[in-house]
Amino acid sequence: MKGKNLLPVNIKIKVSTMKFQLNLVKSILAVVGVAAVSAVSAAPASAFSFGNIVGGDTPGDAYVNSFSFDVIDQGSSVLFNIINSGDAASPSMFIGKVLFDDNGYLSNAMANVGNVGDISFSGGAGNDQLPQGGNGFTTDYAFTRDNGGGNKWGVQAGKSLGVTFTGNYANVISALNSGALKLGLHVQALPNGASDSYISSSTSNTQDTPELLTILAAAAVGFGTIFKKQRTQAQKAE
Incomplete structure (x- = not known):
């Protein structure tokens, strides 16, 4: 049996990188907006x-x-x-x-x-x-x-x-x-x-609203969670 010449085949895998990045940006903007509003209102x-x-x-x-x-x-x-x-x-x-x-x-x-x-x-x-x-x-x-x-x-x-x-x-x-x-x-x-x-009453309990640093820390945690979730979804789509 004569050997057959194998032709090189290039397979391109399209990764939905653009979609992942767009969703991530939208999520970050949403979290930033919430944090900004909270920072303004949290006197x-x-x-x-x-x-x-x-x-x-x-x-x-x-x-x-x-x-x-x-x-x-x-x-x-x-x-x-x-x-x-x-x-x-x-x-x-x-x-x-x-x-x-x-x-x-x-x-x-x-x-x-x-x-x-x-x-x-x-x-x-x-x-x-x-x-x-x-x-x-x-x-x-x-x-x-x-x-x-x-x-x-x-x-x-x-x-x-x-x-x-x-x-x-x-x-x-x-x-x-x-x-x-x-x-x-x-x-x-x-x-x-x-x-x-x-x-x-001089023994009243006081409750302070969250300060800006607390709000920003919560936003940072939100960024991490969103990034991980979006990245996982992107990998599954590859």
Whole structure:
């Protein structure tokens, strides 16, 4: 048998490199976009609660956990968001007055900043007495809902009042935790037409939002996961 001349055969394997690279770029851009938005919106913030006044009236004691406030760093100023989360057992209750026992940490007060709901408060520097205040509570700033009848303009369930001050965020948080800075609430329209007062707790837990480095670290992990997944898919397609 005569030997046959073997012809060289060139086989080209098309790798979907372009598709892999395009998908990878799209994924990276998506992660970068999320990280950028998070970095812009993640200003440091802390959450605080209120406590009942020892020896004071008791009609609102069961509802104390319905009220809280956040403090948000805005550079040279701080924003207080005073929140009424509501309670089914007392759906009509509302915050009618917010007072600050400051001791020199705050200045240049402004109410109705970023309110949630139909809320309108007036006030500023003042010495209004917190009902049942006690506990050495001395008012430096007072804000009262505008007149409107019933609970109109007050902080009703699911709503919040925003108040800003010039102040250093770190110093304000430290003062709130030590009790050197306190907030007082007067809540109205409790069951049977009663009212009650609360004072911010110096033992409140604080929760800081993620900082930029944490966000970037999470983005880096996301890049690695996406790259590995996209590369595996590309290899399977070869």
